[in-house]
Every structure is written in structure tokens, then in C-alpha cells.
Amino acid sequence: MNHQASFALRGRNPDVLTCIANLSNDEVFTPPEFANQMLDTVAEAWATRNGGANLWADSSARFLDPCTKSGVFLREIATRLLKGLEGEFPDLQTRVDHILTRQLFGIGITRLTSLLARRSLYCSKHATGEHSIAKSFASDDGNIWFERTEHSWRNGKCTFCGASKEGLDRGESLETHAYAFIHTDDIKAQVAKMFGGNMQFDVIIGNPPYQLDDGGFGTSAAPIYQLFVEQGLALEPQYAVFVTPSRWMTGGKGLDKFRERMLSDKRLRSIVDFPKLYEAFPGVKIRGGISYFLWDRDYQGPCEVQTIWDGEPTGSPVSRYLDAYDVLVRRNEAVPILEKVRIRREPTLDVRISSRKPFGFATNFKGQTSPRGLLSPVRLFANQRVSWVERTEITVNPDWIDEWKVLMTAVQGTSAAVETKFLSKPIIAGPGTACTETYLVAGHFSDEESAKNYASYLRTRFVRFLVSLRKVTQHATRDVYAFVPDLPLDQPWTDSKLYERYELTRDEIAFIESQVAAHNDGQADDE
Structure with a gap:
């Protein structure tokens, strides 16, 4: 193995993952720079919790992307671990094999994206391929799982995701968009089945599909990203960080219970919000903007809220309890104004x-x-x-x-x-x-x-x-x-x-x- 060239995860200019087009506004690829912001947030929380320890120097830490598309999160984690574990594993190939076989796991949302994610992470669409940088896998899939999953139809709708049977029950030649991560009543058993054993993840990170495209057969598109979040939290990782549309904060079809749960969950450690259209994902029109949050299993307290506008914070982050209202007031500057109004207890x-x-x-x-x-x-x-x-x-x-x-x-x-x-x-x-x-x-x-x-x-x-x-x-x-x-x-x-x-x-x-x-x-x- 050519020691550095063979693990050239980002050896091209420009980065190929900044060049690929999104599949749709519902299945959006995460820009590498944005993925790294999210990873920085996790690393800071890990250091705070563990006396300044470096997450990327921990060879026992496990990471899961439950909705991998381009593989950008897994690739960027691998890059960080490769540097952080150099002291523990001086031999590059041994280090690479340890990282890819024992620490990084992904679940593809479609066959195409599973191949793309493997290409990003293993430098080969097959983990056992000639050009794969991993040398210890027994199967072509490696640790990026994908199998065709079917919807569970009842009265014309999927009982798990609400998809229209008329729109998505369309034969074996096309994708079902029945995402395995959310098509189960027992997510822990499902993940154990996928990866061959009881799996406990330290970090779950991802950018889930936002809503189902059923070809227009539904009366209106229903969001599904909240289902990925709920399943991710049910796995009880140490940390979970997801990027989603921000519509859940104040509205959204079928999101009332999800919003109530999120606002009352004192384990939400931070939210970084991008309200401006196109701010975080250039060229992708997501009405209401997007945001990402960090959930910390062992944390109980207020949530730090930060707004980003034109690439810059609008002010210092503010820690506050999110359940003060029935919606999330996104701008910290608005809270004292609203309090002056509500203190009078006038009808609305x-x-x-x-x-x-x-x-x-x-x-x-x-x-x-x-x-x-x-x-x-x-x-x-x-x-x-x-x-x-x-x-x-x-x-x-x-x-x-x-x-x-x-x-x-x-x-x-x-x-x-x-x-x-x-x-x-x-x-x-x-x-x-x-x-x-x-x-x-x-x-x-x-x-x-x-x-x-x-x-x-x-x-x-x-x-x-x-x-x-x-x-x-x-x-x-x-x-x-x-x-x-x-x-x-x-x-x-x-x-x-x-x-x-x-x-x-x-x-x-x-x-x-x-x-x-x-x-x-x-x-x-x-x-």
C-alpha cells in the first residue's frame, strides 16, 4: 500500500462531494463544510464531557449515519480518526482497517446512495474491491448496509411512514423509498440484524430525507425526517446530531407531537439555526431554512441557541429552556420582546x-x-x-x-x-x-x-x-x-x-x- 496516496479521501481539487447534484429537495446532499461544522459540535461536547479528551483519538468510539447518501459524514469522520489514531496505530493499513471495520457504520437510503457512500468511504463501490482501501471486509457491502425494504400497507398507506400505496407500490424495478431505519417497531433489533450483533453507538449523525416523493398521489407531501430522529434517539447513543428543515420548530404537517417532544427534552444541548433561504445548502429551496441540533444523552439543562445569518452568528449563543412556549422562538433577540408582551396576560x-x-x-x-x-x-x-x-x-x-x-x-x-x-x-x-x-x-x-x-x-x-x-x-x-x-x-x-x-x-x-x-x-x- 502506498502509505498516503492510497488513503486519499480528499486528494482531489475540488472535492467531488461539492460537485454532485442533489437527488431532489427531499434528499439533499450535505456539503462537506457543513458536515464538518456538525462534527466540530460533537467533538466539543465530547471534550467537555470527558475532561478535554479528543474524540478522534478514541479507538473504541462507534459512529452511525442512519441515512447516508453521499457518505460525507463517514468520510469526514474517517479523515479525523486517521489523524487522531496515528499514535495508537502507527501502521497506516492497520489504522485504516480498524477505523473502517470497527468504528464507522452507515445505512444507505437507496441502492444508488449506498454505492456512492461506499465509493466515498472505501474508495470503491465494493468494500472488497480491487481499489478498496479496506482490506479486512468479508462482504462487498462493508459496514454500509442496504437491502431493499418493502412498505407495510394498510388501507392504502404504509403503517410506518404513511406513504401512498398507489404512488410507491410500483414493482421491483424501482426504488420503494421504504427506508429500513424507520420501517420497524424495534430499532435496536433492526440495527443488530443489519450489522450482526448488539450495536451501541457513541455518535449518530445524519441528514435524513425530508419528505416522501410519492409521485403526487398524496394530498400533500408529509415530512418523514422526524421519524429518523426519533429512531436515532431510541438507540440511546451518547450523542446524536441531525440536520433537518426548521419547520418543526413552529409548524409543519404532522409535527405537533414531535415538536412537543423536542421542546420538552432537556437533553437537547444546542441548536444552530439557519433561517435564511439557501444559507446552509446553496441552491436548495427549503422554506423556513434548516438547522442542526446536538442531543446529549447524559445532559439535563437549557439548550444553547445560535442563529447564523449570511455566514456569521447574529450574536452570542443564548442558553434557554425551549418549552417556555408551544413553539421554538428562533431568534434570541425576540425573546425579551415577547416576554414584555406576554407578561400583561392579554387575550390573543x-x-x-x-x-x-x-x-x-x-x-x-x-x-x-x-x-x-x-x-x-x-x-x-x-x-x-x-x-x-x-x-x-x-x-x-x-x-x-x-x-x-x-x-x-x-x-x-x-x-x-x-x-x-x-x-x-x-x-x-x-x-x-x-x-x-x-x-x-x-x-x-x-x-x-x-x-x-x-x-x-x-x-x-x-x-x-x-x-x-x-x-x-x-x-x-x-x-x-x-x-x-x-x-x-x-x-x-x-x-x-x-x-x-x-x-x-x-x-x-x-x-x-x-x-x-x-x-x-x-x-x-x-x-
Whole structure:
């Protein structure tokens, strides 16, 4: 063996793993630089726990990537161990074999990615191949496991991951996307079966698939990354570090129980958050940004939260208990502002906001283009148009028709890397009106003055800032208003009045105005 050349895990310029394209926005390859940030976080925690000891000099430490794609985590760990274990194993080949056969383990998510991961780690798609740097494996797979797994169908859905049978039960020639790590009720037994014995890992690290692509057969794509996290923690490693979309922090389909578990888990040692679109994974559009967390099995205490913006920390990390609210307030600077609002114990706006389909009409409902021929016409606000319906067609909240209403779009957001408005401009809809699912009825009133004062309140930066703390996607449902106080509507509200009411400091005001842009004019749309 040529001592250094044969173990050239990163001997090319540029690094090949920075050049490959992502499979999709759901199966995203981790950039090597980002993977190393995560590994640094683990190493620091290990040193803190073990009197300054070097994780990469521990020949007994075991590592698992349960959702390996490019193999970048395993490759970078191998590079670190190769240097750290030089004193214990002076012979390079002996050191390489020890690291690859006894310390590094991976589970491929598809056949293609398992081959790619082996190529990254062993320098050969087969661990026993001619060009493999490992010389002690008996099987081609080495320690990167992959076998085709089938879904467990019941009533048209997989009982483990919720995949659509119509979309993914498609024969042996195509991938099932039934990821073995999450298709089991006993993850410890599953891993023991994969690797041939009782396996206890010191570090579990990975970037799981984010959601299932079932070809559009589901009503909407459901996240699955939380299933990988839950299974990883169930293995009880010393440390677990995962990168995921940040949507779990405030919302996301089917993520309520996961969010509650994560926020209440005092073993979360740190979270590093990248809220800006494209910040961490250039070219990959993950609405709401991404983050990674470090879970420490033997830790109990507050979690250190750090935000990264344009490659730099926004300030010093802050240790805080995450279950202070029902969502994770991502920016440390926002917490003291929110506390000044909540200490007054005022009712909140989410009680006022309607549910979806406030009058029973779907977004694609089309009324008449004019009121002609209708006995009792009602003006209907729809998607970028106004139409007309017969009053008797409205069976949901008919008592709202003749009140003054303030309408807000149910979806608000842009494709820009940074969201700055968070809510649309309010629309004041007078008596004799209704709307489709495009809008929510944010409030309904007996008089025009209250409606106008309420609309002015919703336009303030202060309100939209509080909304931003709960809004991580384009959807602006009633839940995003749960931090906004429901104030008396006997006056029009302005930001200056609100800043004074809640005794905000100059720095706090500056932070709000750095995050939330003013609307173009001072009036709500009046129809």
C-alpha cells in the first residue's frame, strides 16, 4: 500500500462531494463544510464531557449515519480518526482497517446512495474491491448496509411512514423509498440484524430525507425526517446530531407531537439555526431554512441557541429552556420582546381568526361574474377576482355576511431568500360580502370604525413581528396570530403607540424594524 496516496479521501481539487447534484429537495446532499461544522459540535461536547479528551483519538468510539447518501459524514469522520489514531496505530493499513471495520457504520437510503457512500468511504463501490482501501471486509457491502425494504400497507398507506400505496407500490424495478431505519417497531433489533450483533453507538449523525416523493398521489407531501430522529434517539447513543428543515420548530404537517417532544427534552444541548433561504445548502429551496441540533444523552439543562445569518452568528449563543412556549422562538433577540408582551396576560388574536373556508367555499370556487339574476346577491372575494353568489348558497357563518369584516390572505410569502412582510395587507370588506378559502376572516365587526382600527393594527410592524415568530412557511393560519395581543379597537394603532405600550427599548425597536418591512402605504385595502 502506498502509505498516503492510497488513503486519499480528499486528494482531489475540488472535492467531488461539492460537485454532485442533489437527488431532489427531499434528499439533499450535505456539503462537506457543513458536515464538518456538525462534527466540530460533537467533538466539543465530547471534550467537555470527558475532561478535554479528543474524540478522534478514541479507538473504541462507534459512529452511525442512519441515512447516508453521499457518505460525507463517514468520510469526514474517517479523515479525523486517521489523524487522531496515528499514535495508537502507527501502521497506516492497520489504522485504516480498524477505523473502517470497527468504528464507522452507515445505512444507505437507496441502492444508488449506498454505492456512492461506499465509493466515498472505501474508495470503491465494493468494500472488497480491487481499489478498496479496506482490506479486512468479508462482504462487498462493508459496514454500509442496504437491502431493499418493502412498505407495510394498510388501507392504502404504509403503517410506518404513511406513504401512498398507489404512488410507491410500483414493482421491483424501482426504488420503494421504504427506508429500513424507520420501517420497524424495534430499532435496536433492526440495527443488530443489519450489522450482526448488539450495536451501541457513541455518535449518530445524519441528514435524513425530508419528505416522501410519492409521485403526487398524496394530498400533500408529509415530512418523514422526524421519524429518523426519533429512531436515532431510541438507540440511546451518547450523542446524536441531525440536520433537518426548521419547520418543526413552529409548524409543519404532522409535527405537533414531535415538536412537543423536542421542546420538552432537556437533553437537547444546542441548536444552530439557519433561517435564511439557501444559507446552509446553496441552491436548495427549503422554506423556513434548516438547522442542526446536538442531543446529549447524559445532559439535563437549557439548550444553547445560535442563529447564523449570511455566514456569521447574529450574536452570542443564548442558553434557554425551549418549552417556555408551544413553539421554538428562533431568534434570541425576540425573546425579551415577547416576554414584555406576554407578561400583561392579554387575550390573543388567534381566537378572532377564522378557520379555513370561512364561508365554506374552496379556493377554486367560481361565482357569477355579475349579480344579474340573483335574488339576494353577495359579493364574493376570491383569488385575484370578485364574483357574486346567491345568499342562500352560504351555509357557513351566514351571520357574518352583513357585518364589517377584515380579510387576510391565508397564504403570504415570496420566493425571496428573506421574508419581510409576513402578512398581506388587510382588506376591509363591508356588509353584503363573503370570501373563498383564499382568505381568512381575521375579524368581523358591527361598525366600520372598529374594522378600520383593526386593519391598521394588523398592518403594524409590531403585529407582523409577533406573527413572524410563529410563521415559518407561506401559510398564515390562525395559529400564527397566537402571540399577538387582542387590543381594544377604540383607536387606530400605530407602531409608536405599541412600542410605548410595551416599553420597548431602542435596541428592541431597531431589531423589530430590521426584521419587518413597512407596507407601502398606511391604509388597508378598502373594498
